Each structure stands twice: as C-alpha cells, then as structure tokens.
Amino acid sequence: MRLGFLGCGTIAAAVVHGLAGRGHDITVSERSEATSTTLVSLYPEVSRAPNRQVIDQSDVIFLGLMAEGAGQTLQQLRFREGQQVVSFMAGMGLEDLTDLVRPAAAQAVMMPFPGIAQGGSPIMALGDIALLSAIFEPQNRIFPLSDQAELEAYLAAQAVLSPVARLIADAASWLAPQVDDPQAAEAFLRMLVSTSLEASSAETLIEALNTPGGYNQRLRLHMEGCGLRSDLETGLSSLHPGH
Numbered sequence: 001m002r003l004g005f006l007g008c009g010t011i012a013a014a015v016v017h018g019l020a021g022r023g024h025d026i027t028v029s030e031r032s033e034a035t036s037t038t039l040v041s042l043y044p045e046v047s048r049a050p051n052r053q054v055i056d057q058s059d060v061i062f063l064g065l066m067a068e069g070a071g072q073t074l075q076q077l078r079f080r081e082g083q084q085v086v087s088f089m090a091g092m093g094l095e096d097l098t099d100l101v102r103p104a105a106a107q108a109v110m111m112p113f114p115g116i117a118q119g120g121s122p123i124m125a126l127g128d129i130a131l132l133s134a135i136f137e138p139q140n141r142i143f144p145l146s147d148q149a150e151l152e153a154y155l156a157a158q159a160v161l162s163p164v165a166r167l168i169a170d171a172a173s174w175l176a177p178q179v180d181d182p183q184a185a186e187a188f189l190r191m192l193v194s195t196s197l198e199a200s201s202a203e204t205l206i207e208a209l210n211t212p213g214g215y216n217q218r219l220r221l222h223m224e225g226c227g228l229r230s231d232l233e234t235g236l237s238s239l240h241p242g243h
C-alpha cells in the first residue's frame with residue numbers, strides 16, 4: 001500500500017518501524033525533522049515530504065497530530081476521493097474527523113502502543129477493522145471497539161500501563177544493590193510479568209500465586225491493605241468520570 005503519516009512523533013514513528021520491510025511505500029511528514037530523517041536513513045521505502053505531498057503520494061493516511069491543533073492543520077490540506085484516513089488522535093471521534101478530511105473517508109480511530117515497532121502489540125480500534133487488520137495483523141492484534149464510549153473507557157483503562165511500569169522499575173531499583181547484575185534483574189522482572197500475564201487471565205494468575213503465606217500473596221495483601229485497589233479505581237474514574 002501507499003501509506004502516509006501526518007505527524008511523525010514517537011507513536012507514529014513506532015508504527016513506521018513496525019510496517020517497514022513489508023512491501024509498503026511510506027511517506028512521512030517532514031515537520032518532525034529529526035524523527036523523519038532517522039526513518040528515511042533506516043528504510044529505503046520511507047521518504048519524507050511536506051504535508052501536502054504526503055497526501056498526494058498516499059492512499060491510506062495516518063494522522064498522528066495533536067487533536068487540539070489538528071483542525072487547523074487539516075483544513076489547510078486537500079484530500080481526494082478514494083483516500084482512507086486513520087486517526088491516532090484520542091480526542092477526536094470519527095464524525096468530527098469526517099468533516100475535516102472530505103472527500104476522503106474517515107475510516108478508523110486506532111490507538112497503537114510503542115510495542116507496535118517490534119510487533120506483538122495490542123491495538124484498540126474503532127471503525128474499519130478489515131482495513132486495519134490487512135495492514136497490522138497478524139504481526140499485532142486488533143481489539144475492535146463498538147463505539148466512541150467504549151473507546152473512551154478503554155483509553156482510561158489502558159493507563160494502567162504506566163503504573164505497572166512504575167512498579168517494575170521500583171522493584172528493580174530495590175533489587176539492584178543486592179545483585180551483581182542490575183540490568184539482568186530488571187530484565188527478569190519485565191519478562192516475568194509479561195510472559196505470566198500473556199499465558200493466562202489476570203484472575204487465574206492471581207489465584208495461581210495465592211499460596212497461603214507465599215511471597216506473592218503476602219505482598220499483594222500488603223499493597224491491597226494500603227489502598228492499591230481502591231486508589232486504582234478512584235484514579236480510573238477520574239480519567240473516565242462518565243463510566
């Protein structure tokens with residue numbers, strides 16, 4: 001496919017990394033000079049161009065813009081009939097996007113994560129799932145959402161990723177002065193969590209780790225007693241007050 005990227009920040013760059021080498025012609029916006037230059041230097045199928053040229057050279061266009069300023073940027077550009085537009089913008093629904101990209105079709109909103117660069121990443125998506133599946137699967141997994149309300153709920157819940165990463169980093173920092181190889185210690189904790197959760201549901205894993213008096217049970221009960229679950233629910237509700 002001929003793919004274009006308006007906006008070339010961290011997430012858009014991760015998507016390009018994940019798509020490179022799979023037969024696509026990719027054009028990225030030159031507005032993010034350092035990132036776009038790096039992508040061009042790494043992949044022969046990637047070129048950089050002004051926004052106008054990105055649109056002219058692409059059939060599927062990904063929007064990695066900030067939702068607050070996207071309207072002004074998109075109104076200055078001219079899309080054509082037959083083009084398909086996919087947004088990474090959490091703050092703009094498909095209906096609003098449709099008005100900004102006519103006569104092109106606003107096909108989908110998708111929320112990729114940095115892991116899409118290596119593959120094996122989940123993708124929250126609303127809209128044309130067939131299009132996104134054709135581009136991103138089977139290297140990644142699309143999680144189809146039914147409407148904007150469900151997307152907003154998923155967006156709130158996915159924020160658990162940062163606190164989880166904080167827990168791993170802090171546990172690794174606690175472990176580091178007690179071991180010979182601190183980097184291996186953090187790698188062990190990351191692998192332990194990721195592979196364990198991938199192999200079973202969260203509740204199944206909790207039960208498997210619920211040996212009376214065991215290390216896992218004792219730490220979990222300690223943290224729950226300190227407000228882990230209630231604080232998490234309060235934080236999620238603050239992100240999605242209309243739940």
